[in-house]
Amino acid sequence: MVEDFISLSDLAPTYLAVAGLKPAKDMTGRSFLDVLRSGKSGRVDPNRDRVFTGMERHTTRRAGGVGYPMRAIRTHDYLYIRNFKPDRWPAGDPEGYGDIDGSPAKSYMMKHRDDPKVKRLFELGFGKRPAEELYDLQKDPDQLNNVAGKSEYTKIKKKLAAALMAKLKATKDPRVVGGAEVFDKYPYYGSGFKPKAGPKPDKTKR
Numbered sequence: 001m002v003e004d005f006i007s008l009s010d011l012a013p014t015y016l017a018v019a020g021l022k023p024a025k026d027m028t029g030r031s032f033l034d035v036l037r038s039g040k041s042g043r044v045d046p047n048r049d050r051v052f053t054g055m056e057r058h059t060t061r062r063a064g065g066v067g068y069p070m071r072a073i074r075t076h077d078y079l080y081i082r083n084f085k086p087d088r089w090p091a092g093d094p095e096g097y098g099d100i101d102g103s104p105a106k107s108y109m110m111k112h113r114d115d116p117k118v119k120r121l122f123e124l125g126f127g128k129r130p131a132e133e134l135y136d137l138q139k140d141p142d143q144l145n146n147v148a149g150k151s152e153y154t155k156i157k158k159k160l161a162a163a164l165m166a167k168l169k170a171t172k173d174p175r176v177v178g179g180a181e182v183f184d185k186y187p188y189y190g191s192g193f194k195p196k197a198g199p200k201p202d203k204t205k206r
Contacts, residue, residue: 001041003076004048006032028171043076050075052167056183059190061098062088066184068099069175073164079143080160081133084175091126100126132157 009029016023017031035044043049051074057067069084083090092099100106113122124144134148134157147153165176174180 002035003043004032004035004045005051005074006048007051050163052164054173057186057188059092059099060188061092061096063093064184065188069180069183071164071168071173071175073160073167075160077136077138078156078160079133079135079137080148080157080164081129082161082164083129083131083133084180086129086131088128089126090129094126097126132161134160 007029009027010032011029013023013027013029013031014033014036017033023029023031032045032048035048038044053072053074055068055070057065062068066085066088068088068090070081070090071084072079072081074080089097090099091097097106097110109118109122109125112118113126130146130148132148133146134153135143135145136147136153137143140147148157168176174182
């Protein structure tokens with residue numbers, strides 16, 4: 001089993017490599033054909049030791065139709081998450097938590113949210129999250145315990161946060177370099193409902 005990290009953006013360059021073609025200059029992914037052909041297991045390419053992920057707007061189930069901006073870096077040992085708007089509800093506003101698709105599991109969790117055996121799991125899945133999250137994947141593979149605030153993890157948290165910010169700056173991510181407001185203003189073409197109106201501005205303030 002190969003344990004190297006790949007991203008979806010790596011698929012297209014890999015397909016082109018299989019066909020004997022070179023990727024376009026503006027492609028950001030990297031072919032992993034060399035890893036597939038190596039015949040090795042475990043960690044093959046030492047440069048594939050991390051992956052970056054992000055989230056913006058998935059639905060319009062928050063007041064004003066805004067999203068939930070998140071960026072993360074995942075290594076073999078840790079997952080570090082930066083939540084840029086921790087005041088927002090990641091699962092959608094409590095009126096239905098619409099950023100989670102309907103299912104028997106969701107119905108059960110919402111019905112039993114006050115059950116002592118369910119309450120913590122409900123908060124982890126539906127509640128608000130802090131600006132920073134860090135999970136020790138070797139000790140906590142299910143990612144249930146956020147250790148970002150523990151002193152023994154300060155060094156690794158700073159290291160991962162710095163690596164994430166460096167990547168976001170290099171790729172000119174609006175959440176870091178400015179202009180992120182545009183993410184919440186793009187037209188939403190999903191079906192089913194219209195976004196709830198956000199709070200009206202106070203015109204008495206100058």
